Amino acid sequence: MSRTTDDILIVAQRAMEIGLRCLPAYSNPFSPRKFTQPQLFALLVIRQALGWTYRQTAARVREWAELRETLQLNAVPEQSTLCCAHRRLLSEATSLGSLMRALSGPAPAA
Secondary structure: OOOOHHHHHHHHHHHHHHHHHHOOOOOOOOOOOOOOHHHHHHHHHHHHHHOOOHHHHHHHHHHOHHHHHHOOOOOOOOHHHHHHHHHHHHHOOOOHHHHHHHHOOOOOOO
């Protein structure tokens, strides 16, 4: 399935909105605070939507200024950060699966 850049940016924005509503900003009080959980969640959604590996995600986000701007990223997480975030989000009570279901639901009213 082909996806346009605009489609992916819309998905990223929607995933970020859902992450902000459903996730705490950081996983614990001692987090390095380089990336928020909503930012990492949105990157994981993009990774899944495009079928990228963690390594491809990190590399392509580094090259994609519009996506970094949409997600308010000042830096790009390494592949290991994305992998750890994926495991952590899946193990929490609010699983990545339930957040993905929320992502596919109706858009919030503006």
